[in-house]
Amino acid sequence: MPETAAPHPAPGPTPGTARRFLEVDVFATGPLTGNPLAVVVDAEGLSTEHMQALAAWTGFSETTFLLPPTDPEADYRVRIFTPREEFDFAGHPTLGSALAWLHVGGTPRTPGRLVQECGVGLVPVTVADDGVLAFATPPLRRSGPLDEADVVRIAAGLGVAREAIVDHAWGENGPAWQLVRLADADAVRALRPRGHAELKVGAVGLEAAGAETACEVRAFAYGSEDPVTGSLNGALAQWLRGAGLVPPRYVAAQGSQVGRRGRIHVHDDGARIWVGGRAAVLVDGTIAL
Structure with a gap:
């Protein structure tokens, strides 16, 4: 053959x-x-x-x-x-x-x-x-509170009750971040999102006084969690500084729940907010x- x-x-x-x-x-x-x-x-x-x-x-x-x-x-x-x-x-x-x-x-x-x-x-x-x-950090293109319907949708996507979100705002500076603040940093670390494929959300919670960092940050977009996010931290800094919740110079932590140890250095010099x-x-x- x-x-x-x-x-x-x-x-x-x-x-x-x-x-x-x-x-x-x-x-x-x-x-x-x-x-x-x-x-x-x-x-x-x-x-x-x-x-x-x-x-x-x-x-x-x-x-x-x-x-x-x-x-x-x-x-x-x-x-x-x-x-x-x-x-x-x-x-x-x-x-x-x-x-x-x-x-x-x-x-x-x-x-x-x-x-x-x-x-x-x-x-x-x-x-x-x-x-x-x-x-x-570039100026925000969009700021101010979110619509209540968006907050309810975000809470469901993050797997928490609506009451767990203590404050919220737009933080669009390129990416159109929707910002939510939870009770504290532990509440942010405890998040177990579900059904968040359509969300572009940054969650933040403040640490207790004397902690190594000022806050814990997590970013959820496209159905996954981003390890460390500069644009989000820039938007958060503008929001948190405007509310008087963080000092002019602080360090944020991000990535702890995805095996990273990111540190974001923020400095408000009175004219601009720098993220580094x-x-x-x-x-x-x-x-x-």
């Missing part, structure tokens, strides 16, 4: 241009304790569809693409994608992208200060001597796109 030739495998995708590719751990307190960010350093020539496809492929909460600035005041430009959509601003991608740009040899016009161009415009980023990077943290490049290589 004659041998039958084995079928040829289906051709795979054709590799593209090799581009510098980093993975950065943001708001970290040690290796693998923060929120990972994928960064394509030299992203010129990639279409929006290609960027969105890569963000879906990495599966990280965000993937960013560094580009030459179009504004003469900016050091670099960034586009920010979740696996589902593009954001015109987000916090941990801002810090991670700033570190990535510096890591590959970027030199800011002003030592210790970068200017990022993104969808919301120009965002200042500082680099302190102790390694903490911080961004100036430490970050480290953990992967440095290339990707064919």
Whole structure:
């Protein structure tokens, strides 16, 4: 019986241009304790569809693409994608992208200060001597209390009674965060959400006086929990500072319930609220796109 030739495998995708590719751990307190960010350093020539496809492929909460600035005041430009959509601003991608740009040899016009161009415009980023990077929180596009129907829906999604939410507000600064405050930090840590696929909610609870951190933060979006979230903490800082619930300088904790130990450094200098943290490049290589 004659041998039958084995079928040829289906051709795979054709590799593209090799581009510098980093993975950065943001708001970290040690290796693998923060929120990972994928960064394509030299992203010129990639279409929006290609960027969105890569963000879906990495599966990280965000993937960013560094580009030459179009504004003469900016050091670099960034586009920010979740696996589902593009954001015109987000916090941990801002810090991670700033570190990535510096890591590959970027030199800011002003030592210790970068200017990022993104969808919301120009965002200042500082680099302190102790390694903490911080961004100036953009103004809120939407604030004020939530509708009661939204609060009831959020309580159900978080698996708590409506009465467990002691205060609430909009905190839209790119992502359209809905903010809720619970009785205390322990109540936030105890949350066991259910049916929250359509929510984009940040929950916060204050710690007792003398605790290591001022508050516990959790972020729920797209049916999962985000480890550490800069845009959310920026919105929370504006809300909590406006209510006089936190001091001008404090540290927030996030990620404890998903195996992380994120720390977010917040500073209200009287003119702007700065949100910062430490970050480290953990992967440095290339990707064919």
